[in-house]
Amino acid sequence: MTVTLIDRPAESQTRLRVVDCDIHPTFRSEAQILPFLPQRWREHMRTYRRHLRQGLQGTLTHPRMQVNRLDAVTPDGGPPGSDLGFMRQQHLDPNGVEWGLLQALQPAAHAERNVEFGAALASANNDWQIAEWIDKEPRLRGAIQVTQEYPEAAVNEIERRAKDRRFVQVSLSPRALEPLGRRRYWPIYEACMRNNLPLGLHVPGFGSGHASTPAGWPSFYLEEHQTFAYVIMGVFTSMVLEGVFERFKDLKLVLVEGGFAWVPALCWRLDRHWQRMRSEVPHLKRPPSEYIRDHVWFTTQPMEEPESAEDLVRLIDWIGCDRLLFSTDYPHWDFDDPKCVFKVKLGDAEKRMIFAENAKRVYGLS
Amino acid sequence: MIAPGAIDCDVHVAVPGLGVLMPYLDAYWRERVEVQQLESIDLSLTSYPPTAPLSGRPDWRPLAGPPGSDVALLQQALLDRYRLRYAILNCLWGAQALFAEDMAAALCRAVNDWLAENWLARDPRLRASILVPAQNPELAAEEIARRAGDPRFVQALVLAGLDLPLGRRQHWPLHRACEAHGLPLGIHAGSAYRHPPSASGWPSYLLEDYVSNTQLFAAQLASLVSEGVFAKFPRLKVVLIESGWTWLPAFAWKFNKTWRGVRAEVPWVAKPPFDVIREHVRLTIQPTDAPEEPDTIRALVAQLGSDDMLLFASDFPHWHYEGDAMLPPGLDDALAEKLLVANPRATYPRLEEAA
Numbered sequence A: 001m002t003v004t005l006i007d008r009p010a011e012s013q014t015r016l017r018v019v020d021c022d023i024h025p026t027f028r029s030e031a032q033i034l035p036f037l038p039q040r041w042r043e044h045m046r047t048y049r050r051h052l053r054q055g056l057q058g059t060l061t062h063p064r065m066q067v068n069r070l071d072a073v074t075p076d077g078g079p080p081g082s083d084l085g086f087m088r089q090q091h092l093d094p095n096g097v098e099w100g101l102l103q104a105l106q107p108a109a110h111a112e113r114n115v116e117f118g119a120a121l122a123s124a125n126n127d128w129q130i131a132e133w134i135d136k137e138p139r140l141r142g143a144i145q146v147t148q149e150y151p152e153a154a155v156n157e158i159e160r161r162a163k164d165r166r167f168v169q170v171s172l173s174p175r176a177l178e179p180l181g182r183r184r185y186w187p188i189y190e191a192c193m194r195n196n197l198p199l200g201l202h203v204p205g206f207g208s209g210h211a212s213t214p215a216g217w218p219s220f221y222l223e224e225h226q227t228f229a230y231v232i233m234g235v236f237t238s239m240v241l242e243g244v245f246e247r248f249k250d251l252k253l254v255l256v257e258g259g260f261a262w263v264p265a266l267c268w269r270l271d272r273h274w275q276r277m278r279s280e281v282p283h284l285k286r287p288p289s290e291y292i293r294d295h296v297w298f299t300t301q302p303m304e305e306p307e308s309a310e311d312l313v314r315l316i317d318w319i320g321c322d323r324l325l326f327s328t329d330y331p332h333w334d335f336d337d338p339k340c341v342f343k344v345k346l347g348d349a350e351k352r353m354i355f356a357e358n359a360k361r362v363y364g365l366s
Numbered sequence B: 001m002i003a004p005g006a007i008d009c010d011v012h013v014a015v016p017g018l019g020v021l022m023p024y025l026d027a028y029w030r031e032r033v034e035v036q037q038l039e040s041i042d043l044s045l046t047s048y049p050p051t052a053p054l055s056g057r058p059d060w061r062p063l064a065g066p067p068g069s070d071v072a073l074l075q076q077a078l079l080d081r082y083r084l085r086y087a088i089l090n091c092l093w094g095a096q097a098l099f100a101e102d103m104a105a106a107l108c109r110a111v112n113d114w115l116a117e118n119w120l121a122r123d124p125r126l127r128a129s130i131l132v133p134a135q136n137p138e139l140a141a142e143e144i145a146r147r148a149g150d151p152r153f154v155q156a157l158v159l160a161g162l163d164l165p166l167g168r169r170q171h172w173p174l175h176r177a178c179e180a181h182g183l184p185l186g187i188h189a190g191s192a193y194r195h196p197p198s199a200s201g202w203p204s205y206l207l208e209d210y211v212s213n214t215q216l217f218a219a220q221l222a223s224l225v226s227e228g229v230f231a232k233f234p235r236l237k238v239v240l241i242e243s244g245w246t247w248l249p250a251f252a253w254k255f256n257k258t259w260r261g262v263r264a265e266v267p268w269v270a271k272p273p274f275d276v277i278r279e280h281v282r283l284t285i286q287p288t289d290a291p292e293e294p295d296t297i298r299a300l301v302a303q304l305g306s307d308d309m310l311l312f313a314s315d316f317p318h319w320h321y322e323g324d325a326m327l328p329p330g331l332d333d334a335l336a337e338k339l340l341v342a343n344p345r346a347t348y349p350r351l352e353e354a355a
Helices: A010-015 A030-036 A039-048 A084-092 A115-134 A151-161 A183-194 A221-241 A263-280 A288-295 A309-319 A348-363 B018-024 B027-035 B071-080 B101-118 B137-147 B169-180 B206-226 B248-265 B273-280 B294-304 B333-347
Strands: A018-023 A097-102 A140-145 A167-172 A199-202 A253-256 A296-299 B007-013 B086-091 B126-131 B153-161 B185-191 B238-241 B281-284
Touching: A018 A084, A018 A253, A018 A348, A030 A039, A030 A115, A039 A115, A084 A097, A097 A115, A097 A348, A115 A140, A115 A151, A140 A151, A151 A167, A151 A183, A167 A183, A183 A199, A221 A253, A221 A263, A221 A288, A221 B206, A221 B248, A263 A288, A263 A309, A263 B206, A288 A296, A309 B294, B007 B071, B007 B238, B007 B333, B018 B027, B018 B101, B027 B101, B071 B086, B086 B101, B086 B153, B101 B126, B101 B137, B126 B137, B137 B153, B137 B169, B153 B169, B153 B206, B169 B185, B185 B206, B206 B238, B206 B248, B206 B273, B248 B273, B248 B294, B273 B281
Parallel strands: A018 A097, A097 A140, A140 A167, A167 A199, A199 A253, A253 A296, B007 B086, B086 B126, B126 B153, B153 B185, B185 B238, B238 B281
Antiparallel strands: none
16 A cells, blocks of 8 residues: 655654664763863863864854754753753654764864874763663664774774674764875774674764865855765765776665765766766766665765656655655754655555565664 | 757867966066966866866867867867867866966956957867956956957856955956857856865865865855845846756755745845846756656756756766767756757857857
């Protein structure tokens, strides 16, 4: 039976079982990380704060219209995403979330210029995910945060955490100092594969200090929001063309919050021009687009909305129903609601795949 | 084979070396070239190494000199063979990548004068874009005003990758001059590399840079629309040249959706960005980044939602296709006819002025 998701009656919502591949837990205040840091770094944090590659050290340089859903402010006035009880009540329970995958973006360890400090922040973040969220809520699963600019520490962190299978992926920043296909990052991919952990790349609001577009820094958040796709397109291109998937044949890559409507055109472009200049990348044994079929998954939020519903169907067909992982981005303003995000009818089987089964398979959730 | 009488909106000519420009430089710049021994320096762009497969189809390379440096070859292999009505010359050259604005302006002036005397004067079917020093939009506007009296110049040309996003107000003198003189702003693939091709820095390969032009074009469009350039200059047309074009619908869908959420930030963008793009933006047809499947091409054309946007271009002598396969399969006759002749005419009103 084919079910229409649009205007789905409220009482049937709970029947839709969902794996949400992008949930953001938030600090009530930055001080929440302090207990998880060694004394040396606690003092450093208090004295020097963060040393980043942008002009503002305490906020994003493109102020959001609003970062979060206004209704996600916690009952006692805390930041959205900072209260597990309220997250259960507002999101996990009513939306039928069977598994929720945390993307703990704070404290942006990846963006810290002092990489020793960055490694300590990443490790503290991982402890915080367990202590404050995963220990308390069995539906939640973590991502091992690592600092990609200090691969040695990243590998150690992965090895140390991987035994706790409640961490289901490794997360590093796609806004890295160099394109992520470059050799300097390969030890991290090796560690992912060794521990059978997918690599989940979530677009951050800042990081490398390189302009967020190849045309330079945009003025408006409207433009900055488009860069999420460019960042992911660049990472995808780099990892394929550098031969990461030739070298790491079992590596799974999940691209989070970069959208997916761009995938066909980018693959066509890659294939076409690779055909012409393949002598530059002789390590590639197959057309670039073939690597996505084996290695890459895409989360759905923020879902692009083609002008014609037929084009969304065409898009999903081209990418493959098995490549899409549902995500909400709770509690951010551009949250996608599982009840109405697909503007087309999906068949029952397709719906089960996108909303839950694909993610269970990729992440080994059970 | 395409029907005779087509208008080719992207044909490349190469400056063989700074030496040919000496007659077009003033005394000060001639002396600078001599004293600094610049005559022998190579000002070809990193984006298009003359020897790379991308830069020249084997049968479109001259026996001597870089691809695009031979008038006779252009006439025989392109203008005569396809019986073109017009071909618009786009000269991609390092003047646009220099940091010194005055030197860039002097070299652009020289290139434009050299084009007029050595190319446009030699074949009445040729038209050209004005190479402008986008490093300084005031100087760019001056160069447009200087050359605009010659109707054989039909467009102002910039690289896609510049110092700042093109919508930024610093660039508005350039847009104002284009609008005032009825010249579309042509944005061609390639970069001065003021910024790396990705937000994660510098890729390893030319192939990677070339593929990433898509993000560069998307960012420029997002900038032009978001900054309100088309609200300020309502008669301005922008032509995205050699962009690959099939990326546009997916970009525009996302742009529309975000705009619905945050449009209060840009109150001058009064309608969905895709509608603004359909009105003001045109795209050349080569390369067409899609499989050679008629159904796919038709679906992509339908996603553009307008028959006015695509312009025929051979991209001579760049190597994107073999033989005469200048148009992707699957275009219906009416659309093919439109993009070969009517769309270029509508986009470049000056085309007929010199006839």
